[in-house]
Amino acid sequence: MSDTLDTLVNITYDELNEGDTATFTRTLTEDELVLFAAASGDFNPVHLDSEFAAGSMFGERIAHGMWSGSLISAALAMVMPGPGTVYLDQTLSFKRPVKLGDTVTVHLTVLSKAPKNRVIIQCNVLNQNNQKVVTGEAKVIAPTEKSRPYRPDLPKITIAS
Template sequence: MSEILETLENITYDELNEGDSATFTRTLTEDELVLFAAVSGDVNPVHLDSAFAAESMFKERIAHGMWSGSLISAALATVMPGPGTIYLDQTLSFKRPVKLDDTLTVTLTVLQKSPKNRVTLSCDVRNQNNEQVVAGEAKVIAPSEKISLQKPRLPKITIQG
C-alpha cells in the first residue's frame, strides 16, 4: 500500500494579485483542544472542565480563541502565500465562540501589495454554519522564490489521562 504524500507549494509575491483568495479548513477535536491547552499553557477551565463551562456565559466548553488564530497562521504558512512566508503582524477580532467539533474555514484575501514583498491579507474565519468567528488582517513578507516540497509528516501524538 503506497502512501499519498502531500506537496506544499507557495505563491510568490510576483504571482499574488489583489483580490486573490485561498482557504484552509480544520475541525476542532477533543484531542486538539487538550493539546492546544498543553502547548499554550492556557488551562482556563472554560476550555477543559464541562461542569465549570456549563455555568459560564457559553453554557459549554469552548475553544481557545488563539486556536482559531493559529489556523490563520497555518493558512498563511501552507496555502497562501505558503512556504517561505514571514509573518509580521496580525489583528484579530473574536466574533463568536468556537465549540468542539466545529469545522472552521479560514479565507485569506490579498488586500494590498506593498514594496519589499509586503502583502496585507484579510482573514475571515467561519464555522460550518457560515457564521463568522474571527475577523482580522495579516501582514506578511511573501516569498520571492518558488518553493515546492513534501509536506512534513508529524508524529502521532496521543493524550494520556
C-alpha cells in the same frame, strides 16, 4: 516522496494579485483542544472543565480564541502565500465561540501589495454555519522564489484517557 500530496507549493509575491483568495479548514476535536492547552499553557477551565464551562456565558466548553488565530497562521504558512512566508503583523477580532466539533474555515483575501514584498491579507474565520468567528488582517512578507518543499511527517499524538 514524489507524491504531490506530500509536496507544499508557495505563491510568490509576483504571482499574488489583489483579490486572490484561499481557504484552510479544520475541525476542533477533543485532542486538538487539549493539545492546544498543553502547547500554549492556557488551562482556563472554560476550555477543559465541562462543569465549570456549563456555568459560563457559553454554557459549554469552547476553543481557545488563539486556536482559531493559529489556523490563520497555518493558512498563511501552508496555502497562501505558503512556505517561506514571514508573518509580520496580525489583528484579530473574536466574534463568537468555537465549540467542540465545529468545523471552521479560514478565508484569506489579498487586499494589497506593498514594497519589500509586503502583502496585506484579510482573514475571516467562519464556522460550519457560515458565521464569522474571527476577523482580522495579516501583514506578511511573501516569498520571492518558488518553492516545493516536502510536507514533513509528524508524529501522531493522542491524548491518553
